[in-house]
Amino acid sequence: MAGSKIKILVGKPGLDGHDRGAKVVALALRDAGMEVIYSGLHRTLEQIVRSAVQEGVDVIGLSIMSGAHIPICRTLLTLMKAQGIEDIPVVVGGVIPQQDVPKLTQLGIKGVFPGGTAFEQIVSGIRSAVAQQAA
Amino acid sequence: MGVAKYVKDEQDGIREVVYQSGIRIKPCYTPEDLAAAGFDYEKDLGHPGEFPFTRSLHPLGYRSRAWTTRQYTGFGTPEETNKRFKLMISHGQTGLNVAFDLPTQMGYDSDDPRAVGEVGRVGMAVNSLRDFEIAFKDIPLDRIGSGLTINAVATIMLAMYQSVAEKFGYPKEKISATPQNDILKEMVGRGAWIFPVDPAVRLVGDAIEYSVKQLPRCNPVSICGYHIRESGASPAQEVAYAFEIAKTYIEEVQARGLMAEAFVGRFSFNFNVYGNLWEQVAKFRAARKLWARMLKEDYAVTDPKSLFLRGLFGGGGSGLTKAQPENNIMRGAFYALAAALSGAQTTALCSFDEAYTIPTPRAALLSLRTLEIIMDEVGLRDTVDPLAGSYFVETLTKQMEAKILAEMQEVQRIGGMRHAVATGHIQRKVSRQAYEFEKGLQDGSYVKVGVNKYTDSVENPPDVELHAHEESWADEQTAGLRQLRRTRDNREVTRTLKALESGTRAGKNVMPYLADCCRAYTTVGEMAGVFRQVFGEWDEPSLF
Numbered sequence: 298m299a300g301s302k303i304k305i306l307v308g309k310p311g312l313d314g315h316d317r318g319a320k321v322v323a324l325a326l327r328d329a330g331m332e333v334i335y336s337g338l339h340r341t342l343e344q345i346v347r348s349a350v351q352e353g354v355d356v357i358g359l360s361i362m363s364g365a366h367i368p369i370c371r372t373l374l375t376l377m378k379a380q381g382i383e384d385i386p387v388v389v390g391g392v393i394p395q396q397d398v399p400k401l402t403q404l405g406i407k408g409v410f411p412g413g414t415a416f417e418q419i420v421s422g423i424r425s426a427v428a429q430q431a432a
Numbered sequence: 433m434g435v436a437k438y439v440k441d442e443q444d445g446i447r448e449v450v451y452q453s454g455i456r457i458k459p460c461y462t463p464e465d466l467a468a469a470g471f472d473y474e475k476d477l478g479h480p481g482e483f484p485f486t487r488s489l490h491p492l493g494y495r496s497r498a499w500t501t502r503q504y505t506g507f508g509t510p511e512e513t514n515k516r517f518k519l520m521i522s523h524g525q526t527g528l529n530v531a532f533d534l535p536t537q538m539g540y541d542s543d544d545p546r547a548v549g550e551v552g553r554v555g556m557a558v559n560s561l562r563d564f565e566i567a568f569k570d571i572p573l574d575r576i577g578s579g580l581t582i583n584a585v586a587t588i589m590l591a592m593y594q595s596v597a598e599k600f601g602y603p604k605e606k607i608s609a610t611p612q613n614d615i616l617k618e619m620v621g622r623g624a625w626i627f628p629v630d631p632a633v634r635l636v637g638d639a640i641e642y643s644v645k646q647l648p649r650c651n652p653v654s655i656c657g658y659h660i661r662e663s664g665a666s667p668a669q670e671v672a673y674a675f676e677i678a679k680t681y682i683e684e685v686q687a688r689g690l691m692a693e694a695f696v697g698r699f700s701f702n703f704n705v706y707g708n709l710w711e712q713v714a715k716f717r718a719a720r721k722l723w724a725r726m727l728k729e730d731y732a733v734t735d736p737k738s739l740f741l742r743g744l745f746g747g748g749g750s751g752l753t754k755a756q757p758e759n760n761i762m763r764g765a766f767y768a769l770a771a772a773l774s775g776a777q778t779t780a781l782c783s784f785d786e787a788y789t790i791p792t793p794r795a796a797l798l799s800l801r802t803l804e805i806i807m808d809e810v811g812l813r814d815t816v817d818p819l820a821g822s823y824f825v826e827t828l829t830k831q832m833e834a835k836i837l838a839e840m841q842e843v844q845r846i847g848g849m850r851h852a853v854a855t856g857h858i859q860r861k862v863s864r865q866a867y868e869f870e871k872g873l874q875d876g877s878y879v880k881v882g883v884n885k886y887t888d889s890v891e892n893p894p895d896v897e898l899h900a901h902e903e904s905w906a907d908e909q910t911a912g913l914r915q916l917r918r919t920r921d922n923r924e925v926t927r928t929l930k931a932l933e934s935g936t937r938a939g940k941n942v943m944p945y946l947a948d949c950c951r952a953y954t955t956v957g958e959m960a961g962v963f964r965q966v967f968g969e970w971d972e973p974s975l976f
Binding site: 313316339394 | 871
């Protein structure tokens with residue numbers, strides 16, 4: 298993996314349409330040299346998993362503002378397992394209360410970036426999630 | 433978040449100030465600035481209550497009437513929402529501002545697989561007239577007006593509101609609903625769209641046309657610069673894009689043979705108040721003037737009341753921070769001040785805990801109290817448009833006017849708002865600005881207290897009480913829906929849905945068909961399903 302360009306799918310699962318955060322982060326990741334695929338709005342988790350397989354991405358980043366991050370992440374990880382892509386690391390951003398961060402980590406989420414996290418931290422968090430996976 | 437850019441010298445002296453709309457601010461203003469800006473009292477301001485209404489829509493401003501407060505409320509089940517409505521009314525709130533959950537906003541019933549995890553989460557779940565009967569129980573619908581934050585399925589919810597009033601015995605002539613019904617701003621910013629641009633705009637037009645003919649006290653559209661600003665637009669763009677959207681709707685309805693004069697007085701707006709105080713005040717003063725002038729000159733509107741820029745000026749969500757959340761209480765007070773100095777008719781304030789959660793009752797009440805303190809204690813009702821005549825504010829108002837016009841011209845150059853949204857042009861522009869702003873925030877060129885300055889004072893994570901979301905609400909709601917499907921007259925449901933489908937295909941106004949559907953307890957998902965079938969869904973240009 299080292300040196301090659303990271304390919305990330307930025308996904309907006311569910312019905313929430315607040316995509317300022319998703320788009321801003323997508324632009325920051327692109328500026329940081331990643332190849333960014335943006336899912337667009339109102340995606341089902343099945344659609345997100347399908348495009349992760351199809352695009353062969355290195356990492357999936359979800360943006361969730363509705364408060365439903367825990368059930369969404371749980372379902373996504375199950376679907377990924379069913380598709381045999383559970384090795385792709387998943388990171389999450391959005392409106393995420395501090396007390397939910399350990400819960401997400403426990404589920405198997407490799408990085409949690411609540412609103413306001415510095416771009417550098419998101420970029421390095423994603424890089425290390427991908428690197429760990431490759432190791 | 434909407435603050436100005438400051439360049440400082442070594443001694444912390446300010447060398448340069450540039451507002452978000454791109455206006456450079458001088459250290460001092462004098463009568464010469466007014467002269468240079470071509471300021472003319474009669475032409476630019478006029479007396480309060482007189483064209484072009486820069487100073488105020490009413491001659492006496494808040495002396496004759498304080499603003500209406502409309503905190504955004506609604507969550508969980510209709511029962512819970514009804515309780516919160518009554519609480520807010522008992523605390524002096526004079527209008528409702530109804531929040532719907534995402535499945536409802538997207539036209540899915542609570543038992544739809546796509547609704548899992550979202551039922552009752554960010555607003556109330558509404559499946560059928562039964563839910564409105566519960567939510568609006570004992571609310572005097574002839575006295576309390578309701579804003580309905582609903583867009584893609586605004587026609588359905590307006591028909592539902594009419595039906596619940598009918599059921600409670602309020603004549604439709606007496607009810608006052610303001611469905612948001614602004615689908616183009618959903619496409620630019622908030623994302624709760626379903627159908628492609630053209631049929632979506634047609635539905636907006638249907639609600640307007642029907643209200644003009646049948647619902648004399650309803651304001652069928654509330655154009656939301658608010659959400660466009662939240663998505664990253666500048667204050668000047670917020671107003672410019674809202675006006676270009678309004679023009680699209682005016683033209684849609686005119687194409688049905690109505691004169692603008694007959695309906696445009698029912699348009700209302702929703703604008704944001706966070707950011708630099710002066711820029712906000714100038715924005716609203718310029719906006720009142722531009723709207724009145726545009727309607728008069730471009731749409732031959734003559735009735736002065738139809739020239740009013742009515743609306744809810746408030747909120748301020750993007751200005752609030754997750755860091756040091758108590759600071760948001762102070763920010764809210766200043767946003768309320770900006771709204772009052774701008775002559776807001778109706779207002780609402782985001783609660784300090786909104787970066788964390790749906791507001792708790794305590795936080796929502798604190799916002800309401802803030803608005804009441806501004807009106808009752810601070811002196812904002814003393815005299816109308818108190819900043820008028822300030823060399824600075826009048827110069828800035830003229831400059832904002834020019835900026836707004838320039839942004840409107842740019843939209844016109846690329847073919848108008850319908851086209852600009854369909855191609856994703858506006859969306860891309862706005863999200864790039866949001867990115868640039870975020871970078872400025874991270875490198876410190878925009879200052880946000882507690883975020884990138886004075887960040888060291890709070891060690892522990894802030895103690896914010898979270899709104900309780902009960903998983904049981906979804907089960908209750910779904911069980912109620914199942915019960916409804918079992919007991920309603922399903923033949924009538926099928927009949928009304930078929931009629932809706934043929935009326936929609938034939939290009940008729942959908943409102944009477946929807947009202948029939950609502951009376952038969954047809955669900956929101958079933959009605960929206962007909963539209964999905966006839967119109968398809970929007971294939972959003974995924975640019976960023």
